[in-house]
Amino acid sequence: MNAVIQLLQSHRSIRKFKDIPLRKEQLEAIVTSAQMASSSSNVQAYSIVAVSDPDKKQTLARLAGNQTYVAHNGMFLVFCADLNRLQIATAQHGEPFHQNAESFIVATVDAALAAQNAAVAAESLGLGVCYIGGIRNAPDEVSRLLELPQLVYPIFGLCIGVPDQEPTIRPRLPLAGLLHENAYSDEAVRSGIEAYDRTMHEYYKVRTQGRTLTNWSRGIADKYRKPVRAHIRPFLEGQGFRLD
Template sequence: MNEMIHKMEQHVSVRKYKEESIPKDVVERMVQAAQHAASSHFVQAYSVIYVTDQDLKVKLAELSGNRHVKDCAAFFVCCADLKRLEIACEKHGTEIKHEGVEDFIVATVDASLFAQNLALAAESLGYGICYIGGIRNNPREVSELLHLPDKVYPVFGMTVGVPDEDHGVKPRLPVAAILHENGYDEKKYDELLNEYDETMSAYYKERSSNQKNVTWTESMSSFMSKEKRMHMKEFLSEKGFNKK
């Protein structure tokens, strides 16, 4: 396989970084490359906040519950953004129709595609990254700190820096578990999930840190049986998203 595919298959979440900065021109080049992600109807409904102020990084680390936010070389908050489109509409005397679920989905997907391109750009340059979903733990406070207006919400953060840890790639589900040909087939899951449980059980026991005795389905059953960030529905409505 080619170098790009090899790089994609080597992805790991990096939470410990060396005290090395990333030149601003490199940051701008990574962002520029990330902008070439696909975008529905070319709306480009995303923005990214590049956080350089250390005090602000410390506050965001506390709000997200991720201490490595304050220690990384570069921290980004990727946002779904309909505000810029609203301004575009105003330039032509039209009113944006943004309150439906579809526009919320489009903006969220656009932000996610941009972010994954940003991750690939960073990793291609030898940096490590980690997505920070904890940004949604306290979205109102994050929005206030970053001056996010209505019609803009923080989807997740991303830490970037020179890795100061080296741990193995976590095994993914078998391709057969996620690749369905000509229609969805749930009958294959019993066998495939049993196989994957064996793989992940061995991985969790043998990895270099945070060893545990658990299977993937056990871990997921515990995680998925709990309510998560129930404040998000009200928050998104306050921001002007997903009202209809």
């Protein structure tokens, strides 16, 4: 196992940071690394808003469901899918701009690939990171706060900073439950869930000194038995995205 793979495989989200701002050259190294991720046909359909303003960070922390580490970190990056840049480029040549579910996927994936490079770059500098999907609790307010124009939407945030905790690594699904050979196997998925339920039952039990006796599939059922963030589609439409 080389040092890079060791770094990737020792990832855990950090939810408590020291009160040390990210330095300019750190931010630049991180975002320049993000930019070097692949992009669909080189469209680079994303933008990053680096939020250092303490008031804006406080607001974002509240909107994300009172996650204090959104306000207290070295820097908070908001990754946005961005078709606005492509529309401007297209309009400059007097052409109409067409978008649909495909361009929505392209922009969302471009942003995610860039973000993961940012996360890896940050961790290579000894920093910790935590993705914040919680900003999709209130995407309208987040968009207004960050002055996002039409055709830009905030996908997730990324807290970056000097770690002030040492969490353990969370086990993942067994490899066989998600890596298929030449064809998808429903059976492998089912065995994977079963094995992972045992692993996570033990993990929760140990972490909570026996107080939490649940497993992964129970948590999934609790999450998906009711609609989650049903406001996303209307929000996206309001932001000018077409999903047809």
